[in-house]
Amino acid sequence: MMQAAETSPFHAMAKPSGPDCNLDCTYCFYLEKHSFYKETPRHRMSRDTLEAYVREYIAATPRGAEVAFTWQGGEPTLMGLDFFRRAIDLQRRFGKGRTITNSFQTNGLLIDDEWCRFLARHDFLVGLSLDGPQPLHDRMRQTPGGKPSHALVVRALKRFQQHGVRYNVLACVNRYTAREPLAVYEFLCGEGVEFIQFIPVIERHPGAGDRKAGLSLKSPDSQVASAAPPHTDPASLVTEWSVVPADYGTFMNSIFDLWRTRDVGRVHVMNFEWALANLMGLPGASCHHQPTCGRAVVVEHNGDVYSCDHYVYPDYRLGNLADRGFAAMLDSPEQQAFGQAKYDSLPEQCRTCPVLRACWGGCPKHRFTTTPSGEPGLNYLCGGYYAFFTHIAPWLKAIAGLLRAGLPASEIMRAHVVARDRSTGKTSSVESTPA
Numbered sequence: 001m002m003q004a005a006e007t008s009p010f011h012a013m014a015k016p017s018g019p020d021c022n023l024d025c026t027y028c029f030y031l032e033k034h035s036f037y038k039e040t041p042r043h044r045m046s047r048d049t050l051e052a053y054v055r056e057y058i059a060a061t062p063r064g065a066e067v068a069f070t071w072q073g074g075e076p077t078l079m080g081l082d083f084f085r086r087a088i089d090l091q092r093r094f095g096k097g098r099t100i101t102n103s104f105q106t107n108g109l110l111i112d113d114e115w116c117r118f119l120a121r122h123d124f125l126v127g128l129s130l131d132g133p134q135p136l137h138d139r140m141r142q143t144p145g146g147k148p149s150h151a152l153v154v155r156a157l158k159r160f161q162q163h164g165v166r167y168n169v170l171a172c173v174n175r176y177t178a179r180e181p182l183a184v185y186e187f188l189c190g191e192g193v194e195f196i197q198f199i200p201v202i203e204r205h206p207g208a209g210d211r212k213a214g215l216s217l218k219s220p221d222s223q224v225a226s227a228a229p230p231h232t233d234p235a236s237l238v239t240e241w242s243v244v245p246a247d248y249g250t251f252m253n254s255i256f257d258l259w260r261t262r263d264v265g266r267v268h269v270m271n272f273e274w275a276l277a278n279l280m281g282l283p284g285a286s287c288h289h290q291p292t293c294g295r296a297v298v299v300e301h302n303g304d305v306y307s308c309d310h311y312v313y314p315d316y317r318l319g320n321l322a323d324r325g326f327a328a329m330l331d332s333p334e335q336q337a338f339g340q341a342k343y344d345s346l347p348e349q350c351r352t353c354p355v356l357r358a359c360w361g362g363c364p365k366h367r368f369t370t371t372p373s374g375e376p377g378l379n380y381l382c383g384g385y386y387a388f389f390t391h392i393a394p395w396l397k398a399i400a401g402l403l404r405a406g407l408p409a410s411e412i413m414r415a416h417v418v419a420r421d422r423s424t425g426k427t428s429s430v431e432s433t434p435a
Contacts, residue, residue, distance in 0.1 A: 005060065007327035010295040012057050013070040013309060016050070016083065018043030018301035021075040023107050024144040027174055027201045027241050029310070037302070044079065045301045047086070052321045053299055054090040058098060060326035066099045067091075072309075077110040081118055088122055103127065105170065107141070108156030109149060116163035126167040127197070128157060132184035136177045140241060154191065161192060168195035168270070175201075175240065178247035181254040189267060197270040198255075200248050202366050202380055203239045234369045234380055245380065249387030256392050264399075265410035272396075275389065278358050279396050280403075288363045294339020295330065305329050307338045310365040347375040355389040 020043050021028070037043055045053075054069075061067045069091070071084070091100050104119065105127040119126055130153050131137040138148035160167045169188055171177070177184055188196055235244065243251075252271065259269060274285040287293050298306045303321040306312045316338070318329040329335060346361050349371040353359070361367065362379035369378045379385065399409045 005325055005327040006062050007060050007330050008295075009062060009065050010060070010297065010326070010330050011068060011070070012053075012297050012299050012305075012326065013072055014045070014053060014299045015073055016045040016071060016076055016301055017074040017078045019074045020044075020078055021073060021107070022078065022109055022143065023075070023141055023149060025142070026140045027172065027203060027239070029203055037300070043074070043301045045083070045303075049301070049303045049321065050083070050087060051090055052303060054087060055094045056321055056326055058091070058094045058100070060330075061098075066101060067095070069100065069102045070105075071102070072105045075107055075109075076104060077106055077115065081115065084118065101125070105129070106156070107149065108153040111156035111159055113159065113163070116159050116165050119160075119165045120163045123166065126160060126165055127170045128153065128160065128167055129172070130154070130157065130169050130188070131171050131174075132177055132180070133187040136180060136184065139176055140172070140174055157191060157193070168197060169193045170197050170199060173198050173200045173243050173248060173251055175243055175247075178243045178251045181251040182258065184251075185255045185258065189263070194266065195268045195270070198252065200243050200381060200384075202242050204237055204368065205239060237368065238380065243381075243384075245382065245384035246387070248381055248384035249391075252384070252388045253391045256388075256395075260395055261413060264413055265408060272392065275358055275392060276396050276399060279393075280400050289358065289360050291343045291360050292339045293342045293364070294335050297326075297330065297335075307335060308365075310363060311338075345377050347371050347377045349373070349375065349378065353386070355386055355393075358389040358393075359385045 018037060057069070058067050069087070071087075088102075091102075102122060103125040107129050118124075129141070130150075131141060134148070134150040137150040137153070141149050141153075143149060157167075157169075159165075171184060171188065185196075255269065256272060259267060259272065270286075274289055276282075277284040278289060287296055293308065296308060297318065298309045298312055299321065300306065300312070305318045305321065305324075305326070307316040307318060318324070318332065318335060342361065342364050345364070345367070350356060350359075350361050359379075361377075362381055362385060366380045367377045369380050369382070370376050371378050395412060398415050399412050402409055402411050402415075
């Protein structure tokens with residue numbers, strides 16, 4: 001048995017069923033991974049690989065740090081409950097008093113009362129994929145046979161609520177949902193959802209450099225996105241369902257404006273909380289909006305480990321748990337270069353941007369456009385991010401002031417805030433009036 005070694009804090013996300021899924025979502029970026037694992041039509045993590053993953057992950061995590069297991073896919077419920085019962089047994093066996101948590105992402109189709117009892121008993125935090133009201137959700141999220149999934153997902157949501165399962169909703173923001181922000185937000189609030197994460201959908205056209213976009217471990221002197229030529233229309237580079245940058249900014253701002261007048265302290269939108277954490281210099285921001293990355297890897301069903309969930313490509317395979325430990329992979333020169341390149345490859349426009357410390361250039365996978373001066377490596381969502389972070393800045397500063405004064409963030413719903421327009425330098429008064 002290989003001797004495991006500790007490393008600095010990191011996160012490993014497991015894909016026990018690989019890319020296998022019982023939905024055929026139009027915008028899914030992971031279904032294509034079948035092409036990398038053609039040896040069997042069905043992908044399932046073996047007992048030996050599960051044991052190696054649990055043992056090595058616990059052993060490599062620094063003493064005193066939480067060991068956070070995350071199960072994703074594909075669709076992890078395809079593994080069946082016995083797989084996760086064994087995972088819990090292995091965590092107890094190898095944990096030796098360590099603090100261990102589990103989170104789980106699902107489309108909800110297979111969730112029944114037995115699943116809910118298990119998830120609640122073992123305090124899993126479940127991310128449920130739900131894009132909003134039925135017409136918007138079902139447009140992109142259908143079964144392989146073309147049947148709608150919305151009713152089944154809402155059924156799972158209600159079961160989570162009935163059984164006391166801790167959950168949040170993961171709502172993808174695509175070309176169509178982005179145009180109806182309040183319809184999406186009000187639907188989720190109306191269903192009793194209190195924790196929401198909005199995920200922008202960005203997928204390049206096949207053959208447009210997507211597989212090689214982003215950081216290149218094989219070319220350390222050129223670790224920037226495979227960018228389009230200057231003056232290329234970004235919309236021509238992405239699929240028809242990818243969100244338009246300006247629409248993403250409007251979507252997030254519209255929801256923020258309603259949230260800050262009515263729902264602060266009641267509904268938790270993770271995108272807002274990440275931005276607040278960055279503003280206050282606190283941990284907890286999304287990896288997209290941190291200066292560097294490289295400490296969040298993916299474990300495939302067969303034990304292969306990759307640099308990132310968005311980089312499950314042959315060039316970014318770090319090794320396999322059967323022959324290489326997490327510490328050796330995370331601390332390898334190639335993974336260190338991968339993480340540092342997120343900052344080193346920032347265009348000059350980003351380095352001098354007033355919202356740099358909120359944005360940090362976004363995910364490297366999405367840095368495939370060019371700046372007006374022709375410099376590569378600009379994030380596709382740059383315009384949307386800029387609109388969002390500038391719009392929410394005065395309110396977040398006010399919330400930060402409340403928290404530092406020992407007051408609840410919800411006081412912002414009665415706050416008077418002086419906002420400064422970064423482009424003109426003018427100030428104006430804005431007031432939040434609770435609904």
